[in-house]
Amino acid sequence: MEKNTAEQIMAKALAAVEELTAALAIAREQTSTDELAKLSKGIGLAIGAIEMHVNVPLYHRFPELEK
Secondary structure: OOHHHHHHHHHHHHHHHHHHHHHHHHHHHHOOHHHHHHHHHHHHHHHHHHHHHHHHHHHHHOHHHOO
16 A cells, blocks of 8 residues: 555544544434433444554554654
């Protein structure tokens, strides 16, 4: 993989995390405590998966991309 490709993938991964974070903000305003707990867990797991399975491998290959 070329560095440019890794940069593009990381940008999309970051955008996905931002969207998930925004979804959680909506949930905080419009759901019950029970629903929020379930959504928070799912969103947290999704963000963690993006970090561990997308970003970390790219950081290992291209350490200069880690900010």
